[in-house]
Amino acid sequence: MTREERLLAAVIEAVDTLVDDFDLIDFLQALCARCTELLDVSAAGVMLEDPGGKLQLIAASDEHTRLLELFALQHEQGPCVECHRTGTARLNIDLRSPAQAAPFPVFAARAREAGFLVTHALPMRLREEVIGGLSLFDSRVQDLSAGDARVAQSLADVATIAILQHRTIAHANQQRAQMHAALTSRVVIEQAKGILAERWNTSVDEAFDALRRYARAHQLGLSQLCRRLIDGQLAADAVPRP
Known part of the structure; x- marks a missing residue:
């Protein structure tokens, strides 16, 4: 060569x-x-x-x-x-x-x-x-x-x-992965808001506000809290109703 x-x-x-x-x-x-x-x-x-x-x-x-x-x-x-x-x-x-x-x-x-x-x-x-x-x-x-x-x-x-x-x-690739994770988290949060809003017969905004207050009080990530709620690891009654 x-x-x-x-x-x-x-x-x-x-x-x-x-x-x-x-x-x-x-x-x-x-x-x-x-x-x-x-x-x-x-x-x-x-x-x-x-x-x-x-x-x-x-x-x-x-x-x-x-x-x-x-x-x-x-x-x-x-x-x-x-x-x-x-x-x-x-x-x-x-x-x-x-x-x-x-x-x-x-x-x-x-x-x-x-x-x-x-x-x-x-x-x-x-x-x-x-x-x-x-x-x-x-x-x-x-x-x-x-x-x-x-x-x-x-x-x-x-x-x-x-x-x-x-x-x-x-x-x-990292940015795409972060965006995918953000979109996935957004879906989870929307589902959790819907669960609480339906259970409480209230607006999704009030349900979202309750989730945010609970997450801050317990030092949890919002998406982490919502996944626990959806998976049944956290009872819906544990989140204080507004």
Whole structure:
């Protein structure tokens, strides 16, 4: 398989995130594997923002890289941490160079202990939204070419779009589920109002007001109370008549 074919396969994998059984961890592990294959680097790792905006390690190509990335998060330093903060790529960082490693000396020392000599970090970004970073590590002293840098950023961009698209779909599904639950609850409440109004020979508004007062007094959700009434778990006489 040519490099172009492998790159196309990586894009297709990203498109597959639109299916229902999308597994984020598996997808990003595959991204790390694709990076090492296509870019001829030794290792890769992916960090993503959690809902609170804090970076979390999600995937790494091997255990040494996983521990190194966790170390970076613990000390809040390293190219990927800076890349996420600024939204700017950091390429061809010689971890042996005091000048290049000056912004993150502790991380650089730990990376060298892990056997890495060069590192790169690329933002996972769509327009102005940065959701994480892609780290690349090499045990050899070699620069990432301009072409390889474009491929790396393209992989990060495609992964970002796939993740955001999946989040959009998941959010839409959640909203539909919430709407369905709301409509179901509405039907239950209407039924309960009808039961009490018929039993008391009163208006549904008065029955509804009685249900609301009982629910508040007993710290129950209104739909929860109405389901109990309909299912016979709560006797209609238990609700005070207005």
